[in-house]
Amino acid sequence: MKLIPGQLTLAQLADIAAGRAALELADWSAVDRSAAMVAAAAAGDAPVYGVNTGFGKLASTRIAKDQLAQLQLNLIRSHAVGVGAPMSPEVMRLMLATKAGSLARGFSGVRREVVQSLLDAFNAGFIPYVPCQGSVGASGDLAPLAHMTLALMGEGEALVDGKRMPARDELARLELQPLTLAAKEGLALINGTQASTALALHALLRFEGLFATALASGAMTLDAARGSDGPFDARIHEVRGQPGQIEVAAVYRAMATGSEIRQSHREGDERVQDPYCLRCQPQVMGACLDQARHAAQVLVREANAVTDNPLVFDDVMVSGGNFHAEPVAFAADNLALAIAEVGAIAERRIAMLIDPGISRLPPFLTADAGLHSGFMIAHVTAAALASENKSLAHPASVDSLPTSANQEDHVSMATFAARRLHAMIDNTAHIVAIEMLAAAQGIDFLRPLQSSAPVEALHQRLRADCASSPADHYLAPDIERAAALVQAGVLKASHAPSFGG
Structure with missing residues (x-):
């Protein structure tokens, strides 16, 4: 290159x-x-x-x-x-x-x-x-x-x-x-600022694949819960005009096309509106997409920037402060919000799936609830990770401690702002993995009906590593295997939007 x-x-x-x-x-x-x-x-x-x-x-x-x-x-x-x-x-x-x-x-x-x-x-x-x-x-x-x-x-x-x-x-x-x-x-x-920028860029690159996978897990959950595809109608999103929301809604529409499960409940469904975790996916995930794209613009600029001091111009050396990483800190803090929200809404979808009053699936996604606990505690793990992300999402950039005998009296804390993103991505990857397992189990209970071709392909790939679990078994290894698939990016939604475009 x-x-x-x-x-x-x-x-x-x-x-x-x-x-x-x-x-x-x-x-x-x-x-x-x-x-x-x-x-x-x-x-x-x-x-x-x-x-x-x-x-x-x-x-x-x-x-x-x-x-x-x-x-x-x-x-x-x-x-x-x-x-x-x-x-x-x-x-x-x-x-x-x-x-x-x-x-x-x-x-x-x-x-x-x-x-x-x-x-x-x-x-x-x-x-x-x-x-x-x-x-x-x-x-x-x-x-x-x-x-x-x-x-x-x-x-x-x-x-x-x-x-x-x-x-x-x-x-x-x-x-x-x-x-x-x-x-x-x-x-x-x-x-x-090359260390903080590199940490933030690597997190951005990791988050792009995770975001695309969270779109897929949301689409799978939508079908498992027999949700409506009405909220993804393009007209709804066009009149708002938020670009990320418009693009994300299009992904959900594409993921839903051709589902037998969807067709089976178009008539006689008594539920007038789905919970927000299903219905508002374009609004939440679209906002996260817009935040990530803004962060990408800032970080690419910073990756190309001259940030040392003093700087050498045509005939003079000038001291300044380009080494102050406030742009990186703000970009990382905004990424933290997006990563936390992707995990937060995924956790809500898991909670919805295990609640038969909302999902109309067996309690805790198990065939014999009471004798079996199913996904009861897998959801607790997701809740713990989502809560941890909320603490990690606190903005690092609002903090400053003077250094160098008060010569350097305002600092950005950008390096921690960027570094903590990786722990948040790991947490959210596990939340999305648990959702994938739960949604796949929900779809299993709806057989012989088939979901859409994209969702069925995801279901098949997940089941190649993680078997169906209508009865209790040691679930932690399945979560780790599913999380590895999430991190590897093999369960992404097709045609997911990029952060660079």
Whole structure:
């Protein structure tokens, strides 16, 4: 893949995260031009932040010319203070690629060797070991990016087959040369929002498949509960005009077409209106789609952005604050709301299915209720996960703690805002998996009637891994197998809308 700085698309970022791309930069002129300016500043006598001064509260401290390389090395060593579990390989690939793309735009003053080191590491499959906690999302994602840089220098650690290994050994195995830093380069590498952006982008990419699967589980539940397809009439959604709602309603209509179950209850159905968890699916899921698309726009912009400090322009270096990750924090917080709501309405559909007064199915979806408990406690698990998501959905961006002796006195907390999305996605995937199992069981009770072709295909795929359960059995393994199918994206609704369009 040709890396065109500032022009990465969501589809390309998905390929980067999955390791389906090799990156190369064709035009080095902007990099060389800005590097020459920094070299001139380092050779001069005027104070330039990050080149010949200390950092943060120590910005007024001048550094001697013969100590400028040591200054950058010390910066990386002192800032590599993260804790917690390591970033996933997908997140690290995004961090390496977006940092390379940002530096390659030619406003950071690094030599081409720095950008090439990032590209070589990415292309070779080198995964730095980067703890996921320790950034407040302003002054850049300092600690995570410092760990990444330290690994490129051969002093940190690498992640190899899930294990921590000395980075120098892994660099040698991959025939990569350790990176040596010149003036400003350490600062350019760790200033920036690439860690929080990579975490949020990976969550967005994961959520896209989960969202499509939740559309499918909702459609399956609609038929299992013998719900009406009237609320999905295109005219209802056109007069409101919300684009996500319109698209989602179309998916539900397509999923319902041709169902014998639907035809069987068009006449003589005494229920005038379905519960909201069935009837309002386009309104809820459509709003989630619109939120996700807005987040995608913000995050793709950020993935292409120059977010370090100071920046090198034609004839001057200017200090600013592009490292403040507030856009990422807001995007992640909005994604959290969408992820939580997808799980919340799915949990309500499970509760509806096990209630015979609403679903008109056997109590708790079991053939002999009382002797058997059926899906009674599977729903409790879904409720626990949905409740946990509500706590996790509290906005991280409203919090701030001053750091660096009050020099950095307002921060975004974007890194946690993005990191917590992954736990929420895992929770919601399990909720949707439980719904799929419950809806499939409901459809089993309606045999010999057939659902629509798309729903029957989903039912058949689910049953290949999870047998019907009219009587009690050990259900947890079924939930895990179904959750694995959800996470793998093999139970998605056909023609589900994308987040990038």
